[in-house]
Amino acid sequence: MDRYSLTHVPDPVLLRGLRALVAQDCATTAMLLAHLAEVDERRLYAAAGYPSMFAWCVEELRLSEDVAYKRIQAARTARRFPVIFDAVANGRLNLSGVMLLAPHLGEANVDEMLAAAAGRTRAGIEEWLAQRSPRSELLPLVTQLPAVQGPEGQLAPGRVKFDDTQPAPERVAFATPARLAPVATERYSLQLTIGKGTHDKLRHAQALLGHAVPAGEVAEVLDRALDALIGQLERRKFAATGRPGSRPRKPSANPRHIPAEVRRAVWQRDGGQCTFVSAAGHRCEARTRIEYDHVEPIARGGQATVAGIRLRCRAHNQYTAECAFGAGFMSRKREAAQRAAREARARAAAAEEVVPWLRALGLRTDEARRRAANCETIPDAPLEERVRHALSCIARPAWHPAAPLPRPAP
């Protein structure tokens, strides 16, 4: 008998069986998330020749794009807040619920959020979140959207992404996912929402292209804009140029410097694609976030020659470095780089804070900025001390060093 034919099964047995399957499905989903989270954490997708967890799930596990995206996001959230595994396993929370809660979760509120979301539908959770974090700041932005929305002219409320950590309206991020779909042979439709700045640039470009594109067709303007952008990016990133080798360059003393002719030759040889090949023979297909990688690490004498350089995506550049130096070493190195970047930002912010005070003393903006840069060495000092330090670097101050400082205009 066909095991999927249930016509003979009595109603109570059918319902009991279905409930049991749903419970089993929840338990399986939780365990699946745990496996995904661990594979992601160990970055096993890189060893298998994929540039990301998402690519691995879609191409290797054959999950659909939306299912892969949802499960990876849910797995990462559950890894941060492990109570979610249990909530999913016993059916109190489904993956859509996890996705909705994720941006709002913190160590302090995770239990409260899970309890509130338990058993609610997607709409119920959205409603509860809306009451908890009202979105009124978003309304002016929505009404300002230019008339390039969907065919219905409506912005679906669920499509608005709101980040409640950035309350100022001008900094609120919103996005409707762009839709690119084939409509006929070699024809595609592109539908997206753009901000006013982009809209103004488009109009400006249409005006500048007046004679070349008399009808101002957006598709033609976009095509020309992409040509210009790609040319610019390729020149910058891959040293592509119409006149290779026209100017002999002095060799750089920096061992990390890769000469333009090497970058050009490597890019052409590797076809602009990551060259990592897994043990099973799968070549990574990444063509974005591509980096130049020394075959032999610089620390071990690697040279910036065509034979010594190859293309790698970000994930595989890191993966090979970890294989060479160990994951712990590379992780500490990344953390040190992130810490240094944070400290540099803090120093720059401390200096920038001094600028209005120097302006209030009559310095021009560029001069004030130059003087304020001296404060980067004492970012933790009180503001007044930083201002006085910046002033102490001026040869002929127009005020007495001990005099009270004039306040900048509010």
Ligand SMILES: [Zn+2]
């Ligand atoms: Zn790769």
